[in-house]
Amino acid sequence: MxxxxxxxxxxxxxxxxxxxxxxxxxxxxxxxxxxxxxxxxxxxxxxxxxxxxxxxxxxxxxxxxxxxxxxxxxxxxxxxxxxxxxxxxxxxxxxxxxxxxxxxxxxxxxxxxxxxxxxxxxxxxxxxxxxxxxxxxxxxxxxxxxxxxxxxxxxxxxxxxxxxxxxxxxxxxxxxxxxxxxxxxxxxxxxxxxxxxxxxxxxIQREDSATSKAGLKRFNFIETLENLSKFYKSQGHDALANLIITSRIPKAIFGNMNYFFYHNYDFNEVIAKMKELDLFSKLSKFEGDFKFKLKIKLFLLNPKLYYKMWKKFKNTI
CATH class of the missing domain: 3.90.550.10 (Spore Coat Polysaccharide Biosynthesis Protein SpsA; Chain A)
Known part of the structure; x- marks a missing residue:
């Protein structure tokens, strides 16, 4: 070399x-x-x-x-x-x-x-x-x-x-x-x-960078994570594969969802995209921290109410 x-x-x-x-x-x-x-x-x-x-x-x-x-x-x-x-x-x-x-x-x-x-x-x-x-x-x-x-x-x-x-x-x-x-x-x-x-x-993230312009395609990261889970499973790393499903994916969904809310994306468009990608069922698979699990349950129970509460208290819930 x-x-x-x-x-x-x-x-x-x-x-x-x-x-x-x-x-x-x-x-x-x-x-x-x-x-x-x-x-x-x-x-x-x-x-x-x-x-x-x-x-x-x-x-x-x-x-x-x-x-x-x-x-x-x-x-x-x-x-x-x-x-x-x-x-x-x-x-x-x-x-x-x-x-x-x-x-x-x-x-x-x-x-x-x-x-x-x-x-x-x-x-x-x-x-x-x-x-x-x-x-x-x-x-x-x-x-x-x-x-x-x-x-x-x-x-x-x-x-x-x-x-x-x-x-x-x-x-x-x-x-x-x-x-x-x-x-x-x-x-x-x-x-x-x-x-x-x-x-x-x-x-330094520019406003016109590819990441900034990804929009609702940020949710496509979930598919990437699912493929990564399959990759780990093929390597015999079953625990890592499961950790993606029960932790990383739900957190990625919730984090990106709140990102869209924070940047004033249309609520109905965000929810429609989540339904299209079956993200509600993937959110429900979270295992871990009780407080975060409660947030997910509140959202899944009534997405619109959660959204209104989130907007009012600005990411304190």
Whole structure:
């Protein structure tokens, strides 16, 4: 692998306003080992690629600039994985940025993964973990129980062999949640995860980003989770498969539903979509925290009344 320790993969689509900040943060790492930056342009119509070329050509960091027809962020990331040469993989979105110690916190050359902390809209996305080293299976359980606030696949460094040897790719057909699915599948192939308490990743979500524009398609994440449950079951991880059905899916349904309520989506449209996707029966399968289970029961008993109460008390129920 030409002694390259880390490949940083950055998909870009019309991000001329942000790409300079993102790339500059990666070029100026305090990382002592050799790393490469791979920029995959997903058919941008602005000058994002020109900006990237100018910045990278003036640095002493090995880099690749790839161009593809507009095919989506998942295809772009997969393209980056294919040409990467590093022992480990790191993903950074082109409208986000990292601190100078991001790679040095993530890379240790020993564990299969490392997880660093992230901020989102000024709020820390850290979780209480007293251990510096945990199993990958334990991290999966934490995510499936949503014990890690705003978990993002970008918080992880991935051992390249685990990804390539298992032919793991981002789902290019998924509209929402394909990045979480990728991380949770990748973790199932590994053993060890180092935990850094340092906040090194800054997530900036634009109003016109694909995630922001997903709309009611955010509910499609439920299908992604169901497929992940089948994947775990095929691996013999029955407990993880069941945890998705009894915890992660109901919480994802409820969380997205409240997201729509908070952003003033039409109540009837939200309920119609939930009925279309059979989300009411999937909500009822929740097992766990009594308080959350009570919220679900109140909603299932009378959705309209719950909605009115939610609007009045603004997410305090």
């Amino acid at each position: 030409d002694n390259i320790k880390v490949s940083v993969i950055i998909p870009v689509y019309n991000n001329s306003e942000y790409i300079s900040t993102s790339l500059s943060s990666l070029i100026n790492q305090d990382f002592d080992e050799l790393y490469e930056i791979i920029v995959v342009d997903d058919g941008s119509t602005d000058n994002s690629l020109d900006i990237a070329q100018e910045l990278l050509s003036k640095s002493n960091i090995p880099y690749k600039l790839l161009h593809q027809r507009n095919s989506g962020v998942s295809t772009a990331r997969n393209h980056g994985i294919e040409v990467s040469r590093g022992e480990y993989l790191v993903f950074v979105d082109s409208d986000d940025y990292v601190l100078t110690n991001h790679l040095s916190e993530l890379y240790n050359g020993k564990t299969d993964f490392t997880l660093t902390q992230m901020t989102k809209k000024g709020a820390e996305s850290s979780f209480n973990c007293h251990d510096n080293l945990i199993t990958a299976k334990d991290l999966i359980k934490m995510e499936l129980q949503m014990l890690i606030p705003e978990f993002s696949f970008c918080q992880l460094i991935y051992k390249s062999d685990l990804i390539k040897n298992n032919n793991l790719k981002f789902d290019s057909k998924a509209v929402y949640g394909e990045d979480t699915e990728f991380a949770l599948k990748a973790l199932s192939y590994g053993e060890s995860v180092a935990i850094s308490q340092e906040i090194t990743y800054f997530y």
